[in-house]
Amino acid sequence: MADGEFADDAACIAAVRTYLGYFPSHCQEKPPQRQGGDPADRREESLLTAVPDNPRQAFDMHKVITALVDEGRFFE
Secondary structure, eight states: OOOOOOSSHHHHHHHHHHHHTTSOSSTTSOOOOOOOSSOTTOOOTTHHHHSOSSTTSOOOHHHHHHHHSGGGOOOO
16 A cells, blocks of 8 residues: 655656665566665764654654665655
């Protein structure tokens, strides 16, 4: 199941293409791999303060995800 809102049909089709680009063409293939520019051993110092100590305090999960993913790109 998917849920998304897009400005027009062209934007929707582009988003679907991006989403499907994360999957293999068929079940016997491995998922596609992309070369990332981030070093494998990089440290992301912003994660030290992104999540508050108090588990009841709200925080922006998008900041955490963006810090973790390669080159800050992800498909929500």
